[in-house]
Amino acid sequence: MDWTELYRRLLDIYGPRGWWPLPSRAGVGGRDGRGYLPGGGPPSDREGIFEVSAGAVLTQGTAWSNAERALRRLLDAGALDPGRIAGLRPDTLASIVRPAGYYNVKARKLVELSRFFLGLRPAGSGYSTPGRSDLLDLWGVGPETADSILTYAFGVPSFVIDEYSRRVFGRTGLADPRDSYENLRSAAERGLPDSWEIYAEFHALIVEHGKTRCRKRPDCGTCPIRKTCVYSL
DNA sequence: CGCCAGGCAACAC
DNA sequence: GTGTTGCATGGC
Numbered sequence A: 001m002d003w004t005e006l007y008r009r010l011l012d013i014y015g016p017r018g019w020w021p022l023p024s025r026a027g028v029g030g031r032d033g034r035g036y037l038p039g040g041g042p043p044s045d046r047e048g049i050f051e052v053s054a055g056a057v058l059t060q061g062t063a064w065s066n067a068e069r070a071l072r073r074l075l076d077a078g079a080l081d082p083g084r085i086a087g088l089r090p091d092t093l094a095s096i097v098r099p100a101g102y103y104n105v106k107a108r109k110l111v112e113l114s115r116f117f118l119g120l121r122p123a124g125s126g127y128s129t130p131g132r133s134d135l136l137d138l139w140g141v142g143p144e145t146a147d148s149i150l151t152y153a154f155g156v157p158s159f160v161i162d163e164y165s166r167r168v169f170g171r172t173g174l175a176d177p178r179d180s181y182e183n184l185r186s187a188a189e190r191g192l193p194d195s196w197e198i199y200a201e202f203h204a205l206i207v208e209h210g211k212t213r214c215r216k217r218p219d220c221g222t223c224p225i226r227k228t229c230v231y232s233l
Numbered sequence B: 001c002g003c004c005a006g007g008c009a010a011c012a013c
Numbered sequence C: 001g002t003g004t005t006g007c008a009t010g011g012c
Helices: A003-014 A048-060 A066-076 A082-086 A091-094 A105-120 A134-135 A142-153 A162-173 A182-193 A196-212
Strands: none
Touching: A003 A182, A003 A196, A048 A105, A048 A134, A048 A142, A066 A091, A082 A091, A082 A162, A091 A105, A142 A182, A142 A196, A162 A182, A162 A196
16 A cells, blocks of 8 residues: 555545634534635635644644634634734733643743744735744744644645654554654655645544544554555554 | 643753 | 653543
8 A cells, every 4th residue: 555545545434624623713614614625725814824823833742622722712812813922921821722731831832933923924815935944943843833834824735744644654554653753754745746635635634544543552443444554464 | 540632842862 | 863751731
């Protein structure tokens, strides 16, 4: 099984995932009305771009349900905005994002991210696209968060490697899960068409598969790709 | 109760 | 460059 075949099979099994979820736009497009991908693309407006980026920080090491709570609390406080976040007292911001866990660390990360966004040049309804290294220079933004922001916020395909990717790629025999982030990213990108839709959707499908079947303790018994997965042989 | 969840920076070696 | 640790909530 190669990279493209795994993508096609997961798409066939789970259907388009419609990532990235935007709590502020629940009910508008995407699967379950939580996303924007099918028939669309990344957000074209500054609010959506920032919401995806802030969500990428808030979900670090945390279940999305908790990150989403924090995003909603920012929305309810009228603070899901770079200017507002940058102006909040650290402990006030921390109290708002508390449900996401690591709240003191994440409050600081959100301020760093907000200052960065305040320095971006508006372009059309969005922003001029930042470089990957610009994102990686930010305190609190590592490779996965940078690639999530590039792909899902700015529409620049940069394959996202996370624990699910490592696990699924490792078990299906596509890669060594202990390899470095950059090696895994380039391996995935080499194995796939250079397409925003495929990068965005494939990673979302990997997360779905990783949550439902290919868990830390896998459920190979009901796994639809068991027959072509080296792990279960 | 313990384990887990869409990481990252700081530090040790 | 690789390995370890602190950061913390909410669901199961």
